[in-house]
Amino acid sequence: MPVTSLPPDDSLPPDGTVAPGPSLARDGSLTLPPDGRLSLARDGSPSFDGRPGIPDSLGRALRDLRISVTDRCNFRCAYCMPAEVFGRDFAFLPRTEVLDFEEVARLAAIFVRLGVHKLRITGGEPLVRRDLPVLVGYLAALRSPDGEPIDLTLTTNGSALRALAGPLADAGLGRVTVSLDSLDDAVFGAMNGVDFPVSRVLDGIAAARTAGLAPIKVNTVVRRGLNEASVLPLARWARDEGFVLRFIEYMDVGHSNGWRLDDVVPADEILSRIDAELPLEPMAPGYRGEVAGRYRFRDGSGEVGVIASVTRPFCGDCTRARISADGHLYTCLFAADGVDLRAPLRDGESDAELEARIRAVWVARTDRYSELRSDATEGRPRVEMFALGG
C-alpha cells in the first residue's frame, strides 16, 4: 500500500503531538514532561525545539530513524564485512525475510507520527536494492505531524551513484552521505576489499552534485596502519570541493572485524594531523544530538568533523532508532537483539498497535553501550554493522 494512501491514524491527538513518556533526571528522580515536547540531554538540560518526540527512560527523544534496506553489499571492507567471513557461501537474508517497500514505508510513517523527522536509508549497500527510487518516493511523501517534509537522506559507498543519483533525486531524496576511506587507489582498494577504484566513487559524488543532492557529506573510517596518511589529502579535497567530511573512529560493532582498541585512531589524533597543516578551531554543534564534533578551518575555507564514538561517546544525546532489513527494531548500534516488527506487521496488526509496540520499546530504552564500553563487555553479543547500517 503506498504511503500516500495510508489511512488516518486516530491514535494520535489532532495536533500531532505524542503522549509524553517518563524521563529520568540525573539525580535519579523520575519526571513526566508536561507536553511531550521536552527532551533532557545527558547534562540534564532541557532541549525544546518545538517538535514532538517520545523521551526514553534517559530522556532522549526519538527523532531519527535509520532504515537498512538490505544486508548485502558489493564491498568487503575488513572493518565491516570482511571477505574471509562473508564469502560466496555466506547466507544473506532470503528475499522473503526482507521487508518490502510498502512494509518499510508503513513503519516509517508510524515513526514519523511518533516524532521522527530524519530518515536515513542505509544497508548493507542500499543501492544494490533493486528499484530503490520507488521506496524513496514513498518516504519523500511523508509529512511530520505539523505538515513539514522529512529530512530524507541515504548513506552509500557511492559505487552505483553515477547511475542512480538522478533517479533518486527525482524520486525525492534530499541529500546523500558517501563513504570514502582514501583518495589513494591502493589504500582504498585494500580497504574496500574488492579493489574498487576511487575514480568511480568520485564519479558518483559528481553525479550526486549534478542531481542537487546537497549538502554532500563524506564519511571516512580511519583505521590504524591503513589510512592515517589519507586523512590530510581527504580533508584538503573535501574543503576544496565544498563537501562536509566526517572522520569516524573505527568502532567495535559486530564480531567479524576482529576490532582492537589499538586499531582505533583517536579523533584528537586525526584533528592534530589536519591542524598541523590546515589550522582548525572548534565550532558549536549545529543541533542538539549532532554526533560529529565540528571544526572550521581558521582561514574560513570550510569545516571538517570527527565522530568520536570510541573516545568521546555520545549516548547521552542519541535520538536514533534503527530498523534492520528483516524488520527488527534496534535502539543501539551495539545492541545484541532487536524487537521483531515484521511478524506483527505481516500478522495484520493495525498502525495503532504497531505504534504502541514501537513506543513501548523506545520508552523503556536504557542503552548507552559506548559509554559503558570496557574490556568487561568484549564478549557481549552484538549485531553486525552491515545488518544495522551504521
Ligand code: SAM
Ligand atoms: N554501504 C553503505 C556505506 O558504505 O556507506 C552504508 C552502510 S555502512 C555499514 C555505513 C557506514 O558505517 C559507512 O560509512 C562505513 O564506513 C561505516 N562503518 C562500517 N563499519 C564500521 C566500523 N567498524 N567502525 C566505524 N564505522 C564503520
